[in-house]
Amino acid sequence: MTPELGYAAAVAALVLAVYGSAASAWSAVKGRADLRLSAERAAVGVWLLVLTCMALLVYAFLTFDFSVRYVAGNTNLGTPFYYRITAVWGALEGSIILWAFMLSIYTLIVVARYRRTQPQLYPWVLAVMLGISAFFLLVITVPAPPFQRLSPIPPDGRGLNPLLEDSGMITHPVALYLGFTGFTVPFAFAMAALIIGRTGDEWITITRRWTIVAWYFLSLGLLIGGWWSYHVLGWGGYWAWDPVENAAFMPWLTGTAFLHSVMIQERRRMLKLWNLTLIILTFSLTLFGTFLTRSGIIGSVHAFSQGSVGQFFLGFLALVVLGAFSLLAWRLDRLHAQGELDSIVSRESAFLLNNLFLVAAAFTVFFGTVFPLLSEAVKGTKVSVGAPFFNLVNIPIFLALIFLMGVGPLIAWRRASSENLRRNFLRPLVIGIAAAAVCRLLGVANALVLLCLALVVFVATTIALDFARAARARRRTGDGWLEATWGLALRQNRRYGGFVVHLGILVVALGVAGSQAWSTQTEATLDRGESMELAGYTIRFDGLQAAEESNHFKVIGTFTVSDRKGPYTVLTPAKKFYPQEQSPIAAVDYRLGFMEDLYLVLGEFARDGSHATIKVQVNRMVSWLWIGGLVLTLGAALAIVPEPRRTPALPPGAQRVVA
Amino acid sequence: MSRKAKFLGGGLVIVAALAYLVYAGVSQSVVYFVTPTELGAAPVAGKSYRLGGMVLPGSLKWDPKALNLRFTLSDGQASVPVRHRGTPPDLFAEGRGAVVEGTWSRDGYFQASTILAKHSEEYKAPHDASQAGYKELLKTLKDPGGKP
Numbered sequence: 117m118t119p120e121l122g123y124a125a126a127v128a129a130l131v132l133a134v135y136g137s138a139a140s141a142w143s144a145v146k147g148r149a150d151l152r153l154s155a156e157r158a159a160v161g162v163w164l165l166v167l168t169c170m171a172l173l174v175y176a177f178l179t180f181d182f183s184v185r186y187v188a189g190n191t192n193l194g195t196p197f198y199y200r201i202t203a204v205w206g207a208l209e210g211s212i213i214l215w216a217f218m219l220s221i222y223t224l225i226v227v228a229r230y231r232r233t234q235p236q237l238y239p240w241v242l243a244v245m246l247g248i249s250a251f252f253l254l255v256i257t258v259p260a261p262p263f264q265r266l267s268p269i270p271p272d273g274r275g276l277n278p279l280l281e282d283s284g285m286i287t288h289p290v291a292l293y294l295g296f297t298g299f300t301v302p303f304a305f306a307m308a309a310l311i312i313g314r315t316g317d318e319w320i321t322i323t324r325r326w327t328i329v330a331w332y333f334l335s336l337g338l339l340i341g342g343w344w345s346y347h348v349l350g351w352g353g354y355w356a357w358d359p360v361e362n363a364a365f366m367p368w369l370t371g372t373a374f375l376h377s378v379m380i381q382e383r384r385r386m387l388k389l390w391n392l393t394l395i396i397l398t399f400s401l402t403l404f405g406t407f408l409t410r411s412g413i414i415g416s417v418h419a420f421s422q423g424s425v426g427q428f429f430l431g432f433l434a435l436v437v438l439g440a441f442s443l444l445a446w447r448l449d450r451l452h453a454q455g456e457l458d459s460i461v462s463r464e465s466a467f468l469l470n471n472l473f474l475v476a477a478a479f480t481v482f483f484g485t486v487f488p489l490l491s492e493a494v495k496g497t498k499v500s501v502g503a504p505f506f507n508l509v510n511i512p513i514f515l516a517l518i519f520l521m522g523v524g525p526l527i528a529w530r531r532a533s534s535e536n537l538r539r540n541f542l543r544p545l546v547i548g549i550a551a552a553a554v555c556r557l558l559g560v561a562n563a564l565v566l567l568c569l570a571l572v573v574f575v576a577t578t579i580a581l582d583f584a585r586a587a588r589a590r591r592r593t594g595d596g597w598l599e600a601t602w603g604l605a606l607r608q609n610r611r612y613g614g615f616v617v618h619l620g621i622l623v624v625a626l627g628v629a630g631s632q633a634w635s636t637q638t639e640a641t642l643d644r645g646e647s648m649e650l651a652g653y654t655i656r657f658d659g660l661q662a663a664e665e666s667n668h669f670k671v672i673g674t675f676t677v678s679d680r681k682g683p684y685t686v687l688t689p690a691k692k693f694y695p696q697e698q699s700p701i702a703a704v705d706y707r708l709g710f711m712e713d714l715y716l717v718l719g720e721f722a723r724d725g726s727h728a729t730i731k732v733q734v735n736r737m738v739s740w741l742w743i744g745g746l747v748l749t750l751g752a753a754l755a756i757v758p759e760p761r762r763t764p765a766l767p768p769g770a771q772r773v774v775a
Numbered sequence: 776m777s778r779k780a781k782f783l784g785g786g787l788v789i790v791a792a793l794a795y796l797v798y799a800g801v802s803q804s805v806v807y808f809v810t811p812t813e814l815g816a817a818p819v820a821g822k823s824y825r826l827g828g829m830v831l832p833g834s835l836k837w838d839p840k841a842l843n844l845r846f847t848l849s850d851g852q853a854s855v856p857v858r859h860r861g862t863p864p865d866l867f868a869e870g871r872g873a874v875v876e877g878t879w880s881r882d883g884y885f886q887a888s889t890i891l892a893k894h895s896e897e898y899k900a901p902h903d904a905s906q907a908g909y910k911e912l913l914k915t916l917k918d919p920g921g922k923p
Contacts, residue, residue, distance in 0.1 A: 460781060472786065476793045483797060488808075498808035500825065502876075505804040509796050639861050641839040691865075699865040719862035720839060729839055729862045 119263035129165035130253035137246035144239035163220040185266040192273040194667025209262035216252040240308035284344035292337030298330025303399035332752035339745040363405025373474035385454035459531035522575035548574030613755025620748025627740030634736040660725035
C-alpha cells in the first residue's frame with residue numbers, strides 16, 4: 117500500500133500546488149482575499165502532502181519494502197539503520213522529494229511572515245513559489261517517481277552506493293538543497309516586484325537576509341562536500357572541478373556577487389537591472405546544475421542515472437529564463453538608476469569590480485564545464501578541459517577578488533580621497549608585503565603562495581585596523597575592550613558578520629595555496645615488516661586482516677607510523693568488498709593535523725598478506741580549509757541575526773564616519 | 776574623457792584580459808578524446824589525449840615492486856600499448872573498459888598519467904558468483920597461517 121499512498125500524495129500535492137499558484141495570482145489580480153486564503157491553505161496542504169511522501173518513503177526504507185524500485189535500488193538487508201534514512205536522498209528520485217519538501221517549508225515561512233506585512237507583493241510571491249513547487253512535484257509524479265513498483269519483488273535490494281555510507285551524506289545534501297531552494301525566496305520576490313511594477317529596493321531589503329540564509333547553507337553544503345570528497349573518495353583532494361561540484365559552485369559565485377551588489381542598490385539606488393539579472397541567474401543556475409548532472413549530456417566518466425528528467429529540467433529552465441527576462445524587459449523603463457558613479461576610485465567601483473570578477477569566475481566555470489558540448493557542436497571534435505583549465509583561469513580571478521576584499525569594505529563611497537586611501541590602505545599594504553618578504557627569507561619559494569600570503573595579510577590587516585578603530589571609538593564612550601568589541605559585533609552584525617566571512621575565506625585561501633604547493637605523495641609496494649619513508653614519516657607494513665561487516669567484507673592493512681620524534685600512530689586503511697559492486701572500494705585512513713595530514717590509501721595486495729601496495733600522501737594545510745569554512749559559516753550566521761534598530765537613521769547616501 | 780567612457784574603457788580592458796585568460800587556459804589544457812584507431816592514425820607526441828578502449832585480455836602486466844603497469848587498449852580495430860606508473864584503479868581489469876589520460880611518447884607507447892576505469896550502473900543481483908571469490912579471500916586472510 118505504501119507506494120500507492122505515496123504516489124497519491126504526490127499527485128494531490130501537485131494538484132494543490134497548481135491550484136494554489138493560480139488562486140494566489142488571481143487573488144492579486146482581482147483583489148479577492150478569500151482566494152488568497154484558499155491559496156495559503158493549499159500551501160499548507162502541499163507541505164503536509166510532501167511531508168507524507170517523505171515519511172512514507174522513510175517508512176518503506178526502514179521496513180525494507182523491496183517492492184518499491186527505489187528502495188530496492190538503494191538499500192539492502194545489511195544497510196545500517198541510519199543509512200537507510202539517508203538513503204532516502206541517496207539518488208535522484210529521493211533528492212527531488214527532499215528538494216520539494218524544503219521548498220514547501222520555505223513557502224510556509226514566507227506565508228507566515230509576509231501575509232500581513234506585504235499585502236501587495238506577497239500574493240505574487242506565493243504564486244511563484246507554489247508554481248516552482250508544482251514543477252518539482254511534476255518531476256516526482258512523471259519522470260522520476262520514487263514510488264514505482266518493482267516486479268517481481270527481489271529477496272534483497274541492491275544496496276546503497278557504498279560511497280554514500282558516510283556521515284557526511286546526512287548533512288551534505290540537506291545543506292546543499294536548503295541552499296539551492298533558499299534562492300527561490302529572493303527570486304520569487306524579484307518576480308513579484310517586476311509583476312506589480314514596484315521595482316525599487318523593497319524586494320531587496322525584504323529578501324536580503326533570505327539571501328544570506330541561502331548562501332550560508334550553500335557554503336555549508338560545498339564545504340561538507342569537500343570534506344566528503346577528501347575523506348571518502350581516497351584521492352587525497354577536496355575539489356576536482358567535476359561537473360557536479362561546478363554545478364553547485366556556479367550559483368554560489370553569482371549568489372556571492374548578488375550579496376555584494378545589493379549593498380550598492382540599498383545605498384546608492386543603482387544596479388537595479390543588474391541585481392534582478394543576478395538573482396534570475398543564480399536561481400536558474402540551481403536548476404541548470406541539476407539538469408547538467410542528471411541529463412547525462414556531460415560526464416563521460418561519472419555515471420549518472422539518465423532519463424527524461426533532464427528534459428523536464430531543461431524545459432523548466434527555459435521557461436524560467438524566458439519568463440523572468442521577458443518580465444525584466446517589460447519593466448525596463450522602471451529600472452533606471454537613481455544614482456550614478458562618481459569616480460573610479462570609490463566603493464561603488466570596487467563592488468562593481470568584485471561583481472565583474474565573480475560573474476567572470478562563474479562564466480569560466482560554466483564555459484569549462486560545457487566546453488565538450490560546445491566543441492563538439494562547433495568543431496566536431498571531442499575534447500574537454502580539465503582541472504588545469506579551471507586552475508589557470510580561476511587563480512588570477514580569485515587573487516584579484518581577495519585584493520578587492522581588502523579594498524571594498526573600507527574605501528569611501530562616491531569618491532575616495534588620497535587621504536582616505538592612505539589612512540586605510542598604506543599600513544596594510546606595507547604589512548602585507550613585509551609578511552611575504554619575511555616568509556621568503558624563511559624559505560618559502562613558491563611565488564603564488566607568497567602572492568596569496570601578501571594579499572591575505574593585507575586584507576586581514578585592513579579588517580583588524582578597521583575593527584580596532586571602531587572599538588576604540590566605542591571605548592571613548594566608556595565601554596571596556598570586551599564590551600566594545602562584543603557590542604560592535606552585535607550592533608553592526610551585518611558588517612562584522614561580513615568581515616568574519618572574509619576572514620574565513622582568507623584562511624581557506626591559505627589552505628588552498630598551501631595544499632596545492634606543498635602536498636607530497638608517493639606509492640610503494642611493501643613486504644610484511646618492510647618500511648618506507650616520506651616527508652619525515654616512516655611507515656611500516658605490519659600485515660593484512662579481514663573482517664566481515666553487516667553488508668560487506670573488509671580487508672584491513674595495518675601500518676605503524678613513526679615520525680622524527682618516535683612512534684606516531686597506527687593507521688589502518690582498508691579495502692571494502694561490497695557484494696553488489698563490481699570492484700572494491702578503498703577506505704582511507706588518515707591522521708589530521710594543523711599543518712599537515714598523513715593520508716594512507718591501500719592499493720593492490722597479495723592474497724596471503726605477504727605484500728601490499730600503499731599510497732602515502734602528506735597533505736599540507738588542508739585543515740585550514742575546514743577551519744576557514746567553520747569561521748565563514750559562523751560569520752554568515754552572525755550576519756543573519758536581525759540587526760538592532762539603529763538610531764538615528766542615516767540619511768540616504770550618507771557615509772557612516774568611523775573615527 | 777568622460778566618466779562613463781573611463782568606466783567603459785576600464786571594463787573592456789578587464790573583460791579582454793579575462794577573455795585572453797580563458798583562451799590561454801583552453802589552449803594549454805585541452806584534452807582530445809580519441810579511440811585507439813584515431814590515435815594510431817595520427818599520433819602527435821606531447822599533445823594531451825583521453826583514450827578509451829577495452830583492456831586486451833592477456834596484455835596486462837603489473838609489477839608491484841616497481842609499480843609498473845603495462846597493458847594494451849583496443850577498440851577492436853587498432854590497439855595501443857599503454858604504460859602507467861602506479862596501482863591500477865579498483866575497477867580496472869582485463870576485458871573491461873578503461874579510459875586513460877596522458878600523452879603519446881616518441882618511443883611508441885601511450886604514457887598514461889591517470890586511469891579512469893568505467894563504472895557500469897546496471898543492476899547486479901547481490902548474491903552472484905563473484906561472492907565465492909570474496910569468501911575465499913576472507914578465508915585465506917583469516918587463516919592463522921596467513922597472519923603476521
